[in-house]
Amino acid sequence: MNHLTRNNIxxxxxxxxxxxxPMREIVVSMLVTAGFECREASNGLEALRLLQAGEKFDxxxxxxxxxxxxxxxxxxxxxxEFPEMPVVMGSALHDISVILISLRKGxxxxxxxxxxxxxxxxxxxxxxxxxxxxxxHKAYVAKLEAQIAQLTEQLRVRTA
Numbered sequence: 001m002n003h004l005t006r007n008n009i010x011x012x013x014x015x016x017x018x019x020x021x022p023m024r025e026i027v028v029s030m031l032v033t034a035g036f037e038c039r040e041a042s043n044g045l046e047a048l049r050l051l052q053a054g055e056k057f058d059x060x061x062x063x064x065x066x067x068x069x070x071x072x073x074x075x076x077x078x079x080x081e082f083p084e085m086p087v088v089m090g091s092a093l094h095d096i097s098v099i100l101i102s103l104r105k106g107x108x109x110x111x112x113x114x115x116x117x118x119x120x121x122x123x124x125x126x127x128x129x130x131x132x133x134x135x136x137h138k139a140y141v142a143k144l145e146a147q148i149a150q151l152t153e154q155l156r157v158r159t160a
Contacts, residue, residue, distance in 0.1 A: 011035065011037065013038075013039065014036050014124065015060040016062075017044065017060065017071070019066040031124065036124070039057070044062070044068060059127055060078060062087060062089060062090065063090055064091040064093065071102075072105060075089065079105065088109050088127055089111070090111040091111075108130070
């Protein structure tokens, strides 16, 4: 979502996906207290339904291990259908191969449980800021391409 600036990253909408309600509540509480707007999903299929229904989020934070559509499946589908949205994977699995799989499949980063509040907030802010910079760059490139196309057309008309 392109409405974020460095000054209002704290107002970002975050989708928190975890099949364990206590963990979801803890994460949402930390994020809301920091000024973020959150929506919860209890599994990957519910999260995908929210996204496909048109709900817009600036970031998704998802657990890796869930019944039905797990975090890896959700990540894969999200990267296909909503490639611009950064995804942070989280898990209590301290297995480097799981972390590497997440990153290879397109996760922005991987959060190891248990985590401290500041670890979560730093990672979320970093992901949102990086995404904002990417969107700014994309807009800048599009503007330059439009200017080049316009100048090219002007030269074509003059030399015709």
